[in-house]
Amino acid sequence: MSDRSPRADNPNSVVCNICGIAYTLPEDEIVGNLPNVLLCSHIFCTTCLRSLEFNNVILCPECKVESTLPEGGVEGLQVDSRIIGLIYTAKMNKMKRDRPRHHRVKSSSSPVKEDTKQGPDVETALKAVEEALSQASENMANLDNIHQTLVKGLTVQVKREKARLLMEIDEAMDRAFTILKRRKGALVAELTNMEQHFPSSRRELGRVEERMRALDTAMQKAKQVGQHPSLESYCDLEQLLETLQAPVDVQLFDLKCLSLGSGLSCIAQQDALGRSLKACLKINIGNAKILTEEPIHRDRGDRERPQEQQESQRMMRPPPPSTREPVPPRQEQDSLRMTRHTRGLSPNPGPRPFPSSSPVSDSGPNVIIEEIIEEIEQGGEGEDEVSLKSCHQVTTASSKTTAAGFSTGVVPAHRSELQQASERQRAQRSNKKIQEELLHVSQGKVFQEWVMVTHVVNPNHFYIRHVAEQRACILLSKKINSLCSGERGLFTASDILETGSTVFVKWKEGMWCRATLTELFQRGHLDPVRSCPVPELHRIRVYFQDYGFCQGIDMQSEEAGPDLFIRDMNERLRRVDVAGQSEMSRWLPQAIKCSLKDIVPADLTKGWSAEAQDEFRRVVGSASVEMQVFGQERDALLVDLKKAPMDSGSSNMPMSLREYLVFLELARFYSPVAWNAKTVPCGRRPLQFYPPVFPRTNVELNAVVSHIDTPSHFYIQLVDNMEFLLLTAKLQECYSYDCPSRGTRGEDQDLEVYCPILDQACVARFDDKVWYRAHVIGIPGGRKVEVQFVDFGNKKILSVNDLRKIKDEFFALPAMAIQCYLADVIPLEEAEMWSDMCTEKFKSLADQRLVTAVATAKTEAGRRGRGLPVRLFETSDSSEPLANIGDLLVNDQLACFKKGIKSKDTQAPVVDTTVWDPPFEGLLGESEPAPASLGQETPEQDPQEIQPYLMLPSNLKDMKVRVTHVVSPGSFYVQLLQMDTQLKRVYELLKQEYARTEPEEMEWKADMYCAAYNNGVWERGQLCSPVSLGYIAEVVRCDFGNKVKLHVNNLRPLLPSLVGCQVLECSLSDIRPAGGRSTWTATACDFISYYLTGAMAIMTIKENTEQRPVPVSLYCSNRAGQDVSIADFLVSEGLALKERKPRASPMPKLEELSDSKFKGLQNRTPNTENQPTAPMPPKPAPRTNPSPEKVKTHAYCPPELPHCGRTQMTISAIGEDGLIYAMTHHAGRQFEQLRERLQQHIKTLPRLKPYTWKSVLGCAVMGSDMLWYRGEVLEVIGGHVKVRYVDQGLVENIPVCHVYPTVLCEDIPQLCMPCQLHGVIPVGRTWQWDAVALLKELLLNRCVDMQVMELPEDPLGCLTVQISLDGMTLSRIMVHHQHASVDQAIAATQEELVVSSRLDLDDWDIDTEGLEDPEPVLRVFSYPDLPEKGERFRVRIKHLRTPNEVFLYPLDGSSCEESGGESLEEALKRVHDRMDRLAMLSDFSIEAPCLAEYSDGKYYRAKLLGFAGLNPVKVLVRHVDFGSDDTLPTHKLRQIPAHLLRFPCKAIKVRVAGFRPPRLNLEKERLSYRPEWSMKAALEMIDLLHSCCTASVTATEPELSVFLYDEDGALVYLPLVEKGLADFD
8 A cells, every 4th residue: 555656646646737627538438538738748638728729729828839739629639648647557556456355355255264263253243333333322413413403503594584585575576666667757758759649730740841941942042142143044043933922821731630639548457467466576486505695606608517626726827818817707697698799689778687597596586576578579678668568558549458567476386387388488489589690690690789898908808888788887886886885795704705706896986896706815825715714815806797807906914903904805895695696696797708800910929019909999998889790709709899980071981990900000800801892881881072074075175184194094184163273272271280270280180091991082192292182092001092183193102191081071073183095096006005205205295284185985985984085186376277196196106096097087176266365466466567477386487586575465355364373362473375385485495595504603683684494494584683693593483473592503694585574464453452451461362372373264454554463354164164253252252342443444455555645544553453542532633643763772881790709789679580689889879879860861751752662772761759760671561661770670661651762871881780699599490479579578678798709701691699698698598498499519519608797898907817717617416336237236215206216326335435534414514614705606507516505504516407487587406415406596506616526426316117107097186297197106105115225227228227126125116006006117
């Protein structure tokens, strides 16, 4: 016996490490539990491996290595032969031990030795009998004790059960009363839809409402026609008038229906109600259950294996990551519930009882209310109310009533066979129905419902709750709170907790939740235990059944005492008594485990990333989402969540969370899902744009070729469409961030596209930062999408950040790009595809050009997606036939005609002889003969025949023009389309003349004509102002009207034969600015600029004068093809008013313009028509205004610049651009003399004359004090002139009558100098308005100390200065207020110089040699050296700023004494005794050392952090030996002696690594300077740091980080994480 091997006989040596069940060999009909070996060499039993198998792969619970199963599954794995040998050896040893016992029995009964050993055998037998009698007496005594115990226990049992049943009867009656009240409420709710029982009244009401709607529609149409008469053609006016004038006849409506009743009545069937009560309210007899304080929960699943032992072993070990969540109780019931959700049934908003197979319902006699469930095909009622609805119902004459209800009574112990058969049939029908609905799910049917996500582990593991069960959740919460109120469910010292039992946990104040114990930790044990007495409990982990997450709860330490421990535990936990367990058994867990179907992590080796989990939580949030249920896998539903669209106007398409995560490349489909319309549920499809409007066949239309791929695939855009221009402008207003009509950038967050799909309509931002309409045509990945711009045809791959959802209002206009191909031509025979040379030639002829398009086939060809066959012709202003672009390609041998097509067949159709644009022969009149073959491009043509100037035709009506540049409604530039050929020839000559020229050194003067190289094209231009070599010139484009800035190297002298312009400056007639203004508002200018720039229009010149702009009327076509007046359109938008002035005289003919009477016509300046006309008394005859007098003045002499160095100046003005204008004291005295001299020059107001201010630089200005000053003209704005006072720097808008174009006192230079601050860069490179306001507050009219750092190269340039205010530099003040930043390039080369606030500039002859102040100490503090990374050292915590930001000082290996033996405290004491000898601090640089006074009156070492205030000046300092900050005035700061800098700082700022602020912080009290940290966390950290003694460095960059350890060597922040006050980093 002693020689047996303990390994072979000990069952613990051959058990599974997961479930703890012993391995067994298969025998006869018994299935064995064999040890199987995984690929990682770990061994587990067959049962456990079956539970871990997923998709033919097993993830090892210990090493997390995946093992792929062979064909036989788990049974096909290799079996460990060593363990099999041990099991077999143990079995053989057991058989050997039993074999000798049988031999001895056989030998004792041998008749051979019976005679020899008879004597000893008798004695032995008698002795055995005596021993048996003694044992029997003891057994009888034990039985007697058991009998007494049973008698007493039976009495107690009966009493306890009777009390329980009485309580359950009361509760059952309460529920019955609740159902009756609920039935009453349902009957009352039916009365809300009483209208449906009055069909006659509803019919008459519908007739009246229909008549009202028709009348209201007619009234709206009539109002629109009254406001816009042009809409009359779009409606039937006769029918509209008939609808408006039709009388109302009361006799036509049947009002007698109001006297009829509904025919409804309410009855109560008492007999049926009594029978129903007897059947529903009864005492049910079931299996007996154990009467203990804590009911036993039995967790049984669907698989046949020892569940209790396996479950207990699983609870004692942490589950693997694949099954990390704790398994909630009642898996069978959860499975049934998930089956119901899989069927797509709507959840019942009330308590749901468990099936009859539940162990709780059969555990004892319970009083229940049994619902009578009737099978109704269209049933949607709750189960608790079906019987009552049949007893109390509102019936009509044709309705049938059913007798049902419930009754009270006691049912005998046995059931009748009829009742049992009925219950079996009901169960069979229910199971059959469940199987049928599960079959529908397996066949691919998908069900949808609204849910809320309660907890997220990862996208494959999260929990949801149904929105429809919100009421049930509220009732459950109230029930749990009532069970936990008062003294119910308190724990005592004798209670024992077990894993798997249900408890009530206090989630927050006033809210209790039920939870399941998953782990128990006993004091003194590192591993979790299965059961634990309450006094020895250290920590528990619970699973919230109704929310799906787990939480650890720490118990109070044992030093608090047992009573205090039990009291603290009852404040957070309550046990579930018998009544509570019975009540909770009726409520299923509310949290349902789900998994997103068919998606896996993007990286299978790393698993789900934190970014994927965060994005899942961010998108889902706390709002309700739509859930699609696809099926069920194990204990989880396979679903997809769809978030509702963020704005109802953009699209009705919900966003799939699966597709969103795949699009962000945070996940990928396990089974690939196609991006097509089939994935869209419920038949919903994304909105699409209307197809383009195709032109009619053989009709000439003007079009612009917007995009070209090949001659067989290009897009055209029909012109003369005003609505498209309005659409483009509206898009920018809605989507551009810098548009004035928009608010903050956050306003368009609802329009962001998270997960684009194919064919989705959207708005996309092109490379020019302009938004256009587009639709998605491809998703290449990497957060990129390929879109096609529907109005232009081009394609582009953009980032998803450049997409926005499109609003419904932008769907009204159809797509503008029409796909076309060249008719009649095909590629050359030897090439199947178009050659690159042919495509490039086609682009040069047609790309982005105005052409004449003629469709050759019906529009159905274009709608089928093959493109529209068209012929393209070049536009021409002559009567010659148009050139076919296809013919040009054939002539260049780049293409060929189709079979049967000739060149003459491709000519343009014959057009009407009536010409809109007459040829140039009729424009020149009889005075000038027209050049021969004008407008024809022939090689023999003489360049002198080119007409460089614009010649207006004789017919000034209905001219086709192109708007090139828009300034305002009173000034815009147009090109005549009939002059395009002339303009093209001019540009070709410019290219030939200047393409190979080099820049010339010459003096460019104002108004000189030049050839300008702009954007790769040579153009004609005219200089606005004189420039010198090496500078930028401002040039007016003669053929477009706008101004550009070019380098002088891009300018060439223009040939005299090419001087001229082909653009006409115009203004809209008969309108004036709105709001009583003399100038057009910026809104009106931007509005018309968006609409007209680049547009084609029809123009009529109202009055042809020599002055520009010319008054015209402009018309553009709208979508309906009607011409809309731009002037009327501005008036309708409220941006302009009709001009109130007498009609102008009839427009003279062109022949009259050359007559001498032309001089008598009225001349106007460009801004005269924009000025409001003041009321004038009537005069006998109208007068004409004289023409403006051309005046030219030069600028005043530049100021005399001071030398570099210190000086004092007075600040006279601060410009809006932040320039500082300063005057020296000498200039100030000179200004007083100059002002008196100016008044003597001009004693009276000069006579008012109209001047041309274009060439006026210097002028005389009458200020608001009615005195004359010298000024400089900056800009002319309507009737005002923007002037800068050259002697003060002020800028004002002065009326024209107070400005005189003359230069006064030319011998005196300008007296003020513009200055700029040295060493700083303004935020945004320009001074903002708040920074300018601060400069004005600090400097205006103040004498300051100024250090001139650098003189400008240009005498009129800005001085670079440093200004000092009370010892502080202005640059430092602006940097402190975050209006500017320090220029690092300047700061690195030189240190900032502090200017003394008191400069002695008197003319005393005093020798100051040797009296200079010593240079201030610019050294900084030093810090002690810390040990290497990972090495622990003792520290002392000096100051705590936040829980993870502290100041410490090392205690090992550092000394604060010098060689002389003096400590820092002694040195500070010695300095403090002589504090009156220390000078005040004058250097306020950041990080500068100093001595700062503390609240105790003593001075300590500190450094400057910045300025805390300016009035009075306060400085923020930090005490370097303590770590605390303080705000002090400047008189409490002293200069620090040099010997105090030798001591290292005693407070080192470090970051405590390993933890961070909690993501979910429920604390209300926060740190004001760090709101992410709570006050409680800071106080807890202070308590923890009292025991802190060691630290180790983890990182030095970007900041010093350390780990802090307590006396036991544990990290100090762990208690913060356990209490939820911090999270692991």
